[in-house]
Amino acid sequence: MIFIGLSKVPLSPRIVTSEALKCGHAIKVEWMPPLKAKSTISSVSGYELVLTSQSDSMQQTINLSSEVRSHEFNGLKVNAAYKVNLRAKNSEGFGLSAEEQITTTAGKAKK
Numbered sequence: 061m062i063f064i065g066l067s068k069v070p071l072s073p074r075i076v077t078s079e080a081l082k083c084g085h086a087i088k089v090e091w092m093p094p095l096k097a098k099s100t101i102s103s104v105s106g107y108e109l110v111l112t113s114q115s116d117s118m119q120q121t122i123n124l125s126s127e128v129r130s131h132e133f134n135g136l137k138v139n140a141a142y143k144v145n146l147r148a149k150n151s152e153g154f155g156l157s158a159e160e161q162i163t164t165t166a167g168k169a170k171k
């Protein structure tokens with residue numbers, strides 16, 4: 061018998077801003093921490109942020125502390141599509157991902 065109980069991993073964080081900077085050569089991502097669903101869920105201990113290029117095999121994975129609420133990826137291609145995945149972690153493991161699609165342009169990002 062398999063018992064599926066309530067997970068103790070954090071809920072998904074919420075991406076509030078994702079924009080291209082530096083003439084399309086950088087992407088800045090800002091987020092809000094996940095809401096606490098139950099008092100039994102331990103606090104967020106950090107975040108994993110993954111940037112993947114949609115046109116080649118480039119992928120960057122960044123692990124950040126729980127105090128951090130933004131990150132800037134630099135050295136990117138202009139007029140390229142990227143996917144950002146963000147997930148919170150605690151002592152129980154990783155929660156669900158928040159995801160954004162971003163296309164860098166010389167002026168701004170397109171979602």
